[in-house]
Amino acid sequence: MILYKPCHLLNCSDKKLGYSNSNLFTVTTSPPSIKNLKREEQQQKMEWGLISISILGLGICWVLNLVVRSMNSWKYEYKLGEKRHKLPPGDLGFPFIGNMWSFLRAFKSAHPDSFLNSFFTRFGKTGVYKAFMFGNPSVIVTTPEACRKVLNDDQHFKPGWPLATVELIGRKSFVSISYEEHKRLRRITSSPINGHEALTEYIGYIEEIVITTLAKWSRMGEIEFLTQVRKLTFRIIMYIFLSSESEPIMEALEREYSTLNYGVRAMAINLPGFAYHKALKARKRLVAVFQSVIDERRTLKRDGVAIKAKKDMMDALLEVEDDNGRKLTDEEIIDLLVMYLNAGHESSGHTIMWATVLLQNNPEFLQKAKVEQEEVVKKRPAEQKGLTLKEIRQMTYLSQVIDETLRWVTFSLVVFREAISDVKINGYTIPQGWKVLVWFRTCHLDPETWPEPMKFNPSRWDSLVPRAGTFLPFGSGSRLCPGNDLAKLEIAIFLHYFLLNYRLERVNPDCPVQYLPHKRPKDNCLGRVIRI
Structure with missing residues (x-):
């Protein structure tokens, strides 16, 4: 029912408003035209049509997504026959890229x-998950027991690094050679960098370099602390392997290694502008x-020219022979150098930087570590000028600081193995030929x-003996990192002199952290080293 109010009460004839009573009455009482009704009906049909098309489009997208996401499963799982029902839970992702987009998105955030939390949420905490990583069907292992089994079982697992990584580090490096080759080369190369002698x-060389470098940094003002520490650790490893102390050569090589490392964990796209393409070019230059x-x-050896009294790693690699009198080829020597010089400075440099930052952020632990170093100096005989290996091995709390930093940082995110035959882990089958990613980060x-x-919290280590597989900063098994003792020595010597004489004042203490290729502040820890 429509109620009409007399127009004279509405004052509808107000000339100021520009309309009359009769006009208003005509508008409000005229019925809707047939034309308007048809227009509204057509509009409703269009709206329903658009809704139907949208629903259909979403349905098609859902089906296509399901089909596309199933392609890797069809390609890699169905050919396994009945064994596919015993695969770990998981998701092989999209064709070609697999789960790499999710991985890179997570680690660039x-x-x-x-990344792994999404697996835990969808599939439960089973400890093993199928995925498609770095171009291969893979199984990710995340529990200490599973990680330890894979790393220590040379009978069922061999190195399984992606082909793209092997192309960067080298086909004759430790990441790709067989168990027997690895055993032989490890024995040859570990003696110059491990053992008491x-x-x-x-120690003397590292001390001298650390002391002079810290003094130099304190006069430089604002520096990228991580960049400078990496240069320091690279200088040490260059001296040990090549007896080189040339600043221009070391800086040029260190830049090439930085480019190489960005490509190791990038998608293997060999096109100009991409990190992997740049890394391949860096390897060629190295x-x-x-x-x-x-x-x-x-040439010098052939001509009988004596170049130095001290033998370095290069001399050892050139002279060594196996039981059959076979010497190493140039390719073998080069790939070993590429690998050792990279691993020998990156991990130590990042660990030193983070240990320094974390101690500065925790004054209680800083003071405790500093007091221990002061005690070392007080107990030293008057005639003794520098550190000894015995003193370093007695630095109990500093060792805890280093171990806690290695755990907290987890420099090596993952290592790769390949199943030689079908293997059962946690009740699931890892098929022959599938890659296995040992995920250190979840263990730590x-x-x-x-x-x-x-x-x-370094003090968590006061009475802690880690359960097997829970602490793997240098890997485990026969392929344990051969330079772990040297790395810890470098870190301990640096922290000893830093704690006694310097402090770090960061420019951006709340700077965001990035995780690829390694965990670091985005500003490379910009700050000032201040003498105290």
């Missing part, structure tokens, strides 16, 4: 653990440099083993 020989050093050493940040895992 502030929440890298969101070798470590004692390097190979050219090392080849020229080999040629020069061989497991709250059941490490209460408040994201908290830096």
